[in-house]
Amino acid sequence: MTESPKPLGVTTTPIPGFLRLDLTVHGDNRGWFKENWQREKMVALGLPDFAPVQNNISFNDEVGVTRGIHAEPWDKFVSVATGKVFGAWVDLREGPSFGTVYTTVIDPSVAVFVPKGVGNAYQTLEPGTAYTYLVNDHWSPDARYTFLNLADETAAVPWPIPLERAILSDKDRSHPRVAEVTPFPAAAHTGRRVLVTGANGQLGRELMRQLPEAGFTVTGVDLPDVDIADATQMAAIDWSRYDVVVNAAAWTAVDASETGEGRPATWRANATGPSVLARIASEHGLTLVHISSEYVFDGTIEPHTEDEPPSPLGVYGQSKAGGDAAVTAVPRHYLVRTSWVVGDGRNFAKTMVGLAARGVRPSVVADQTGRLTFTTDLVAGIIHLLTSGADYGTYNISGEGPLVSWYDVATRVYELVGHSADEVTAVTTSEYYAGQAGIAPRPLKSALDLSRIAATGFTPANSMERLDAYVRSLTQG
Structure with a gap:
């Protein structure tokens, strides 16, 4: 030698x-x-x-x-x-x-x-x-x-x-x-074979729509056929068929999470499931994209940065924080934190349009502030992370624009459909839920700091402009 x-x-x-x-x-x-x-x-x-x-x-x-x-x-x-x-x-x-x-x-x-x-x-x-x-x-x-x-x-x-x-x-x-x-x-060597969990939800449906348009080969799964918390079922999947897993599966019934029946179901979906996926992603060298929530914070700081330590108030937030902890151990992970999601399905804006149409004069909380996140922007941000070479880690993705309250969103919807903002009454969170049992605590400040995702070259659309277009699509379609 x-x-x-x-x-x-x-x-x-x-x-x-x-x-x-x-x-x-x-x-x-x-x-x-x-x-x-x-x-x-x-x-x-x-x-x-x-x-x-x-x-x-x-x-x-x-x-x-x-x-x-x-x-x-x-x-x-x-x-x-x-x-x-x-x-x-x-x-x-x-x-x-x-x-x-x-x-x-x-x-x-x-x-x-x-x-x-x-x-x-x-x-x-x-x-x-x-x-x-x-x-x-x-x-x-x-x-x-x-x-x-x-x-x-x-x-x-x-x-x-x-x-x-x-x-x-x-x-x-x-x-x-x-x-x-x-x-x-080509899809088998470019990192573009994607498994979407929770594919039937409003975020899952948007992922299934946009990912193929961006050149990904996509498979969608959801309950009851596939349970991500079932380790045996997950181990039986041929993971060599995938490069990326986007976990859009979650239990999101915040108040039901506080019940005896809902608590274990929440933890199973939001913590056990992601931990199973985290282990699989680590073992098979997959990229894991996991969707998190501002509910992992107590809402005393605004805006929330990616580095803020978790401080969840209720079971839902606690379970999401548990899932986040498992995901961050995956070498190739994007933990995407979002808030106030609006997409194809039940959502606050659509509910307000329906109330206005029926002549209802709702009371809406005015002390919870944040920004709406439309699934079109959330999925576009996920695709950007997957295709831009962005460093693995945690990213906040929500709509851009002014901080608003749920009351602000409601009055804007009423005005857009030809009603008066005066038909909506502003109340505090404590007033809105007064006398109701089994209500989960909510963070009052939900806005997310978007500087990290912006530094990668992605800027979401203005959330209130998105709201205007969304309401018009509901009333004109």
């Missing part, structure tokens, strides 16, 4: 996402030593934090053993333990880089990172060669592979040992030429 080992380094190649690594090998008269896999150092140099779960070793007795070209549905970190191999890789993913070829020789001082969908082939150059590879999914007989013939004329791999003299399997000899290859699906 060299007396002056080369430093650890990561370099890019013509194949997008495919990386070549120089490994530091220390040698003396006894032999050599290297750090074959060092997550912290390698990630700092640009290697994806791909969370390997399985280590495989291929031993080859003779020179000229040739395997490939196989594209698997998982990422691989490949290095040599003994001997030397010629490696050839062909991008078999659909897209503009399809067919791009890269070759290099791998000895103990070289490793490569191979993204899913890139075809691998290796030819041994020394006897007794063993190469090892880390993968970030467990091998499955049902996994989908894409193959290319080793002798494909278009790829024209310059094999050091001609294939007619190499040692090949019959299967590898029979793989198709490039013209007959079905490319590895």
Whole structure:
């Protein structure tokens, strides 16, 4: 071994996402030593934090053993333990880089990172060669592979040992030429395969509408078919089919959460379910997007920043804080905190339109302040986080614009539908709920600080302008 080992380094190649690594090998008269896999150092140099779960070793007795070209549905970190191999890789993913070829020789001082969908082939150059590879999914007989013939004329791999003299399997000899290859699906290697939980709710429906428009492949699930708090049921899902989980499932009946029956149901949906998803996302290297609420705060500070410690007043807020704590342990997570959500379903604005139409003169609380969040903006913000490369962590997303009270929203709705604001009476929260039992405490100040999401390049629409358009859509449609 060299007396002056080369430093650890990561370099890019013509194949997008495919990386070549120089490994530091220390040698003396006894032999050599290297750090074959060092997550912290390698990630700092640009290697994806791909969370390997399985280590495989291929031993080859003779020179000229040739395997490939196989594209698997998982990422691989490949290095040599003994001997030397010629490696050839062909991008078999659909897209503009399809067919791009890269070759290099791998000895103990070289490793490569191979993204899913890139075809691998290796030819041994020394006897007794063993190469090892880390993968970030467990091998499955049902996994989908894409193959290319080793002798494909278009790829024209310059094999050091001609294939007619190499040692090949019959299967590898029979793989198709490039013209007959079905490319590895783009959605399977771009992080765009999404599972949406709570897909039938007002936020879930908007996610199911916007995500496909943004180029994501989306699957939606909800109760009673899928219960995210059922660990056994969740473990049975084939998670290799997904890159992202957006958890829009939640128990949102705030007052019912305070009852004997509602308390465990609330914790099951809002804390146990997210904790199950958090464990799965960590194990499978998934990105977890989880929707939280300003109810994790007591409402004494305004606006709420992402770094404010939780201080929930009631069971609903406590359960959401519990779920948040589990989600923040996931390496790849976006915890999205929002407030006063309005979407396709039951919501405050629609209720006010109905009351006005029936001639009802409601009393509405005027001491709870915040901003409305329309699901169109909330989902747009989630998509922005997933596509912009924003740092993982917690982000507030609500509507922009002035701070308002529920009373302000109600009077605006009444005016928009041709009624007088005087038909709405302002009351305090304590006055509104006076004499009612089983009422959950509400935070009085709900506005969220939006500077962190704005710093990533996303600014939601003005919530009151959104309200105007929404009410017009209800009355004109």
